[in-house]
Each structure stands twice: as structure tokens, then as C-alpha cells.
Amino acid sequence: MNTRAAPPLFEYVLRFADSDLVLAQRLGEWVGKGPAIEEDIALTNVGLDLLGQARMWFAYAGEIEARHNGRGRSEDELAFLRDGPAFRNLLLTEQPNGNYADTMARQFYFDQWQRLALDALSSSRDSRIAEIAAKAVKEVAYHVERSAGWVIRLGDGTPESKRKMQAALDDLWMYTGEMFVPDAVEIGLIETCTAADVRNLRDRWLSNVRVVLDEATLSVPGGAWMQGADGRGGKQGIHTEHLGHLLAEMQFLPRAYPGLQW
Amino acid sequence: MVMTGGQANAVASAPSPDAMVIEHAWQALGTVADPEIPIVSIVELGIVRSVRLAGVSLVVEITPTYSGCPATEAIASAVDDALNARGISSKRIETRLAPAWTTDWIAPEAKRRLREFGIAPPHVAGARVCVAGISPLRRMAQVACPRCGSTRTHLVSQFGSTACKAHYRCHDCLEPFDHFKTF
Numbered sequence: 212m213n214t215r216a217a218p219p220l221f222e223y224v225l226r227f228a229d230s231d232l233v234l235a236q237r238l239g240e241w242v243g244k245g246p247a248i249e250e251d252i253a254l255t256n257v258g259l260d261l262l263g264q265a266r267m268w269f270a271y272a273g274e275i276e277a278r279h280n281g282r283g284r285s286e287d288e289l290a291f292l293r294d295g296p297a298f299r300n301l302l303l304t305e306q307p308n309g310n311y312a313d314t315m316a317r318q319f320y321f322d323q324w325q326r327l328a329l330d331a332l333s334s335s336r337d338s339r340i341a342e343i344a345a346k347a348v349k350e351v352a353y354h355v356e357r358s359a360g361w362v363i364r365l366g367d368g369t370p371e372s373k374r375k376m377q378a379a380l381d382d383l384w385m386y387t388g389e390m391f392v393p394d395a396v397e398i399g400l401i402e403t404c405t406a407a408d409v410r411n412l413r414d415r416w417l418s419n420v421r422v423v424l425d426e427a428t429l430s431v432p433g434g435a436w437m438q439g440a441d442g443r444g445g446k447q448g449i450h451t452e453h454l455g456h457l458l459a460e461m462q463f464l465p466r467a468y469p470g471l472q473w
Numbered sequence: 474m475v476m477t478g479g480q481a482n483a484v485a486s487a488p489s490p491d492a493m494v495i496e497h498a499w500q501a502l503g504t505v506a507d508p509e510i511p512i513v514s515i516v517e518l519g520i521v522r523s524v525r526l527a528g529v530s531l532v533v534e535i536t537p538t539y540s541g542c543p544a545t546e547a548i549a550s551a552v553d554d555a556l557n558a559r560g561i562s563s564k565r566i567e568t569r570l571a572p573a574w575t576t577d578w579i580a581p582e583a584k585r586r587l588r589e590f591g592i593a594p595p596h597v598a599g600a601r602v603c604v605a606g607i608s609p610l611r612r613m614a615q616v617a618c619p620r621c622g623s624t625r626t627h628l629v630s631q632f633g634s635t636a637c638k639a640h641y642r643c644h645d646c647l648e649p650f651d652h653f654k655t656f
Contacts, residue, residue, distance in 0.1 A: 249640060250630070253631055257632070259539075259542075259543070259636055263541025264540050266541075267570070342570040342571040343570065345572075345573050346537075349573055349656055350539060357631040
């Protein structure tokens, strides 16, 4: 579809769009299966926020694409008609739901990162990015409270909930590295004050995570090896085996019935 | 148009036709109820950001409350219907993101009606303490029960019947209630 290489700004905006969309889809998988009706509703509402944010990013990505090569894809085309390697979401967001501790650990790491990243982006030189980020960060502030609250309740809960919460945090730890490693796409945009310099966010993220884990009587995982932190991860379109399955479910309808209207 | 002195005085003392159209439009928008909380209008909620004329077209700017709010599209179509009903057919409805919507824009009168309706209204957003990642369970502001006024209430879930509301329970009258989150 694209004859010229996508501009860095398109790539960058797509990363936020895709992380939001993929995590929203994961949260949507909980619909009707939550452990209590309040949780079912809450997970869906967090997913809905992320889907709304994804739409704002996709709309902007489409406009950037149109400026670049004359035709920009619609939100739906970007969401439903790209294959796995074209997705730019963080590896963390595509990890399966697992048990409730797994879902909350994934959300907690992501929420803590997203809040810092959006906060930094709300002063981006790119006014559209700044507007979307300033809007989204208010929603994410609630997401952080919620996921941190669950990490504390499960961690400082029963022996079984504590064991599961710690295991979930440990299992997902290796997917948190790539969040703080900028690649060439990001570096160029950091230099023009367009992108958030994620290198500066790591210490704050870690200290925010640590405060919650301390209160939860849990330990900060210690593994040093990080998946995708070598520049071959989700942001570059190299995914874990889970993304394809997620896309198969998410994209089936619009691909089987092209142009179908609701 | 050549304007005589007399006409100029008349213009100064009476609203211009443009101002009247805009006033007319605001009145129409004031009748558009929020689809999920029908006791308040979209104007009272601060969703309508501006109304102006661009040539002969009316331009209405609306802002989303939560970015994924499913009511956003219903609101845009209700705005369209309300203006059509008042004979304003040449119009554009635009979405404005910045500044981001805040519950501080909800009119005091609307907050009072929310409480009467059984929804605890939001606090002032500026007063919300936001400390990085810290003790989320402890820094929730107190929310008074809209039925009995007790502040002995607790948060059941960050999300209630809609994205903009949290679910609370009162320890005194034992009733559950929605709290319109401070945002």
C-alpha cells in the first residue's frame, strides 16, 4: 500500500495507537468472564478508554500518512487490515490474560509507564500529540490507581494470591525493558522535542513501581535480560507468538466481510 | 449595506442578527440531554465548547468527556437534530480536544441536580492529590452519600455504570451509589 517508507512520525504515533488497541482487545476478552460484575465492568471501561485513545492516535496516523503519500488509511483500515509484523505495540500489551494477577501485573506495568510517557508527551512540540496525550493522561491516572490497588490487595492478601501476584510480576518483567529503549525512529523525534525521551522515565517508573510493591509486600523482580530491548521488539514489529492469535480474532469479521457496515 | 445614523443606533442597542442566531443555537443546545445522565444538558456538562458563525454556517465545537465514551457519537447526532428542529440546517459540528474536558466545567446547578438524582457529584479537580504511584487506596478523596449525606462511604470499584462514574457504598444507609469522578 505504501510505496515510500513510512515517515518516523507515523511510526511513532502508530506505536501508541497499537499498544492501546491491543491492550483494549485483551481487556475485552474478559467481558462476561470477570471474577465479579464490578471487575467485569471496570476492565471493560479501562479497555474502552484505551480504545478511545487508540482512535485518536489512529486518526492522527492516517492524517500523517495522507500528508506523506497522498492517501491516509482510515482508523478501521489501520486496525483491521494490517498483519502482525506491521503492528508496533509493546510486547507487554499482547501477553495473554492468564489469571487475574497476570492481567493486573500487565496493566500495572503498562499504566505506570503510560502515565509517565503521556505526561512527557503533553508538552510535545507536536501540538496534536500534546493534545491527545493531555486528554489521555487524565484517564490513565485512574487506571494506575486501579491496577496499583489490585497489586496491593493481591500481594498483601492470602498466601495464594501473594504467590500468584509475585509470579505474574516476575513473568512479565522481561517485557518492561523495551519501553525505555528508544530506537532510531524515536531518537530523531526526541531531538526535535516531538517524542518523549523514555530513557528519562525509567528511574521514575521503577521508583513508582517499587513504592506499590513495597506496600504490597512483594519484591521488585530482578531479571536483567529484557525481551526486545535490543531494538528487535514490538516497536519494530517483531512480536511474540501471542499477537497473531489476538489479531485473528479481532480482525476476522472485517476481513471475512470487507466493507461490512454495522 | 449603507447604514444611516438611526440604524447604527438600533444595531448598538439590539443584538445583531448573528448574535441572535448564536443565542438561538445555545438555547437549542441547552435542550440536549446527556444520553446517559438525562437530567443534565450537554451545555451544563461543559461538552459544548463554543458556538460561532463562519459565513452562513454555524460551527459548534464539542469536546469528548472520556476519549472512549460511547455517548460521544450520540451527542453529536443529538446536537444536529436539535439545531435542525430550530431551523438551523447549515452547520458543522467539530471536535475539540484541548483543553481536555474537566468536571470543573459542570455547572453548580447541574451538580446539585446530580446529587438529587442519586449521583454524588465530582469534587474540584484542582484539589485532587496526585502523588506518583503512591498508596492509591489511601488517597481517595471522601465522597458523601447523595442520599443520607454520610461521609462514611467506601469505593467498591473505580468504574460504575459508565466510564465517568465510580461505584460506592454508604456504611450508614447501606445503599450503593454512583460517584461522578473528579476528572
